[in-house]
Amino acid sequence: MAQATLATYSVEVNEEGYMLQPDQWNKEIAEAIASELGIKLTNKHYEVINYLREQYAAGNALTIRKVGQSGITDIKGLYVLFPKGPLKYSSKIAGIPKPASCV
């Protein structure tokens, strides 16, 4: 566990940079994490991010299949939004812990 400064905010992160306190998250932080990952956030990205935050808050397990069935985007679209990390990068930007998911 460590503190990291993201967009002037000091937040708690794990060794891989995933936020541990989702309530410390805001859009400026999301932009900062996204730019580190080379991703420019659009409204579509935020739809996915908000969906992940809601699901996480509800205690549901996260999978790319679930996002694909959410009606926001299909799995192909998810890979376009978050290349090479449809679940891990989207979760990182969403300020939630890294999902322990294989699907």
Added chain:
Amino acid sequence: MSNDDKPLKKVCIICAKANLEDVYATLVMANGAVMEGIEAKVFFTFFGLDAITKKQMNKLHTATLGNPGMRMPGGAPFPSLLGLIPGVESGVSAMMKSQMEALDIPPVDEFLEMITAGGGEIFACKLAMDMFKLKESDLWDGCSGVLTVGDFYAKCGGEGTQIIFT
């Protein structure tokens, strides 16, 4: 992690069996790779072709005979003779599929679509196709092609590549 200087970049996975568990091990590993940004190429050969044959792909079974890992629900030993009774293998396979569905593990065709949606590629073995008298039109539409072993190995080059035989 100490692996950061030579990360895994590509996995080439070979599946030669049609048991539910062998096929799903292949699919989970391929999908998991693509989700991590690792390139994945999957080669289905011999009975593994069932996993990408339209007629068979969503009807895979786990073996109730000769499977030492088989247990009754609750963990008691599974009597071998029970596996002989008609319908038991289907029932056990259906139960496994429903448990996987609960974990968001999709049916085979949907799983293959998830893998290819992320850029993974699915191939069929030419020799096994000839042996089972299968035509390309018998295969799942998302297949990238029918390859010889040599063709497949040619796709397995490059630093940070591993070949995995499930």
